[in-house]
Amino acid sequence: MTITPDTKDWTWVLERPCPECGYTAASIAPAAVASALRGNGAAWADLLARRDDVAVRPDPQTWSPLEYACHVRDVCNLYSYRLGLMLAEDGPTFPDWNQDATAIADRYSEQDPAVVSAELVAAADAFADELDAVTGEQWQRPGTRSDGAHFTIDTFARYFLHDVVHHLADVTGTRAS
Numbered sequence: 001m002t003i004t005p006d007t008k009d010w011t012w013v014l015e016r017p018c019p020e021c022g023y024t025a026a027s028i029a030p031a032a033v034a035s036a037l038r039g040n041g042a043a044w045a046d047l048l049a050r051r052d053d054v055a056v057r058p059d060p061q062t063w064s065p066l067e068y069a070c071h072v073r074d075v076c077n078l079y080s081y082r083l084g085l086m087l088a089e090d091g092p093t094f095p096d097w098n099q100d101a102t103a104i105a106d107r108y109s110e111q112d113p114a115v116v117s118a119e120l121v122a123a124a125d126a127f128a129d130e131l132d133a134v135t136g137e138q139w140q141r142p143g144t145r146s147d148g149a150h151f152t153i154d155t156f157a158r159y160f161l162h163d164v165v166h167h168l169a170d171v172t173g174t175r176a177s
Helices: 030-050 065-088 099-105 113-132 136-140 153-172
Strands: 142-144 150-152
Touching (some): 030 065, 030 153, 065 113, 150 153
């Protein structure tokens, strides 16, 4: 199963538990996403610091823990940018982002785990701070992905959290609680 469903069915993430990672968006209040994100960033930092095999892929088709961490860092930065658009503009459409092309162009597999760890924690904390600043009716401000998927800041935040929780589960084999 892919965690980036097509436009027609992306909302399943908000409606039922993920069968792979156990994340349940319905159990997360929008205002709790920031705290969960900070915890996720800290878990990535711990994982990158304690494992000596972070650059090793388990198989040729699966990213290494380091590559996943680079992706999570970049997703935090991307969603921070998109949140800024949603707060500043009425109904923005987000520019495309090709995660696979970014992984290749930025050489995820060759990055320094200590640097990635610091950058990931900083990106997660900064995005969490931005989410903490969202109040009241702002949670209902809309935005649209270039593929036509419509979000509010509420659904956008909880959808985002699934991505980073799912990837940590990909690497650790543990399910969300």
